[in-house]
Amino acid sequence: MSRTTEVEDLLRRHAPQVLGALVRRYGHFDAAEDAVQEALLAAARQWPADGLPENPRGWLIRIASRRLADQLRSESARRRREETVAALTPRDAFTAPPPGESRAPSEDDTLTLLFLCCHPVLSPAAQVALTLRAVGGLTTAEIARAHLVPEATMAQRISRAKQKVRGTPFRQPVPEDRDQRLAVVLQVLYLIFNEGHTATSGHDLHRADLAREAIRLTRSVRALLPREGRVTGLLALMLLTEARSAARTGPHGELIPLDEQDRTRWDRHAIAEGSALVAEALSEGPAGAYQVQAAIAALHDEAERAEDTDWPQILALYDVLVRHASDPMAELGRAVAFAMVHGPRAGLAEIDALEDRLAGHHRLDAVRAHLLEKAGDPDGARAAYGRAAASTLSEPEVRYLRMRAARLPP
Known part of the structure; x- marks a missing residue:
């Protein structure tokens, strides 16, 4: 790893901690963020040439605090400066612990x-x-x-x-609100x-930068909450899903469905880590939605061939998942698993039961088209593929759905 890359990784890791330290101290998001950005720019210029400081996070906090002070001093009007200083004065709600306690900036x-x-x-x-x-x-x-x-x-x-x-x-939220607020954080990630x-x-079907950022942030949360099963399960789900990304598209960006992917292109290191995290997450308390979804992803990833997939076990896990949360997309996944165990006609009956909740969603029509194709109804499949293609804004998905429809016999 080059020194520049090392510096970039270090800055990205410390940036939220530095911003958090300034916001905690001064209670003003915008001004603190501007000051942190200036400190990050200064570090990006100096550190590759001069070497890393002994305490990078402390260096960033010190420089950002100076920039914030400079910003206050540069105010041209005295009254405006006094108002800004008042707004940035630490208040009880924003300060660290009361006098007599010390708290250093932390993770x-x-x-x-x-x-x-x-x-x-x-x-x-x-x-x-x-x-x-x-x-x-x-x-x-x-x-x-x-x-x-x-x-x-x-x-x-x-x-x-x-x-x-x-x-x-x-x-942080008070204990009685913390679980609910953490659920929102995990949902955003x-x-x-x-x-x-x-x-x-x-x-593009895949935006690797966003996927990688979500994984990085979830790793950060897990480092802070290592025994929280929801966090561990979410990280496992991300790793096991992203492990297939290299095989999901062809040379021209075309979508390749799971059962047709070249599994030698899957990231086996990510699968191994994700599978270990699934076992850990399931041991950390009652299984929630993220843990169950991760267990389903692990069963897919651990099958050497599509025909080796343990669909009865996946269906059993989907039964658990839909009991946890009323999520129509989870029920759609269960309908696919049901079809793989009991046949496409049985799966179509499950799909019909979701019509009211997912009407107009392209994934409902895409699954219906796939099952109609497997059931030997090319005309019905062609119509469903067409509806699905007309309902999505993803160009790779549109091309895939139209291709599936075009290859059906007349």
Whole structure:
């Protein structure tokens, strides 16, 4: 690894902790974030040439604090300066422990910052954007490109999110709210990963940068909560799913379904790590949705050939999953497993039961088309493939669905 790459990795790891330390101390998100960005730029220029400081995080906090002080001193109007100083003065809700206690900046600031970015007052889209910006360290332009929106639109979305959380105490939720708030954090990380693994729109099926960022952030959360089964299960699910990414597309970007993938291209190291995490997650308490989904992914990944897949066990796990949460997409996955165990006609009956909940969703029609094709109904399959292709914004999925329809016999 080159020194420049080492510095980049170090900065990305420390950035949320530095931002969290400043927000905790001063209680002003925007000003603190600007100061941290300047400190990161200074480090990116100096560290590759001069070498790493003995305490990189402390160096960044010190420089960012100076930049924040410089920003206050540069205010031209005295009244404006006094108002800004007042706004940035540490308040009880934002300060570290009371006098007499000492608290150094810690890894816990990353988790606290995640809780802030995933605050319930924000919409899911705003939670994702603010998390990628403040905790992930992505630029506004990078986030905009990932979501296929203009940079100005994304900047406005992030700015509104910051305004909504302004004044929110920088502290972890009280114990009675913590589980619910952690669930929101994990859901946001899951959304980021899903958008990276299978983009909902655009030219590319897979956005590796988003998927990798979701995995990195989930690893950070697990480092803070190593015995939290939901976190371990989510990380396992991400690793086991992303392990197949190299085999999911062909040389021209075309989608390759799971049963047709070249399994020699799957990442066996990621599969081994993910499978070990599944076993660990299932031992850490009652199995939740992430743990069960990870166990399903492990069964797929551990089959050497598509025909070796343990579908009865997968169906049993889906039965557990749909009991945990009323999720129509989980029920759609169960319908596929049911068809693989009991035949395509039985699976179609399960699909019909989901019509009201998933009407118009391209995945419902795509699964229906696949089962109709297996059941020997090419006309019905062709029509379903056409409806599915008309309902998705993902160009690789459109091409795949049209190709499946075109190869059916007349």
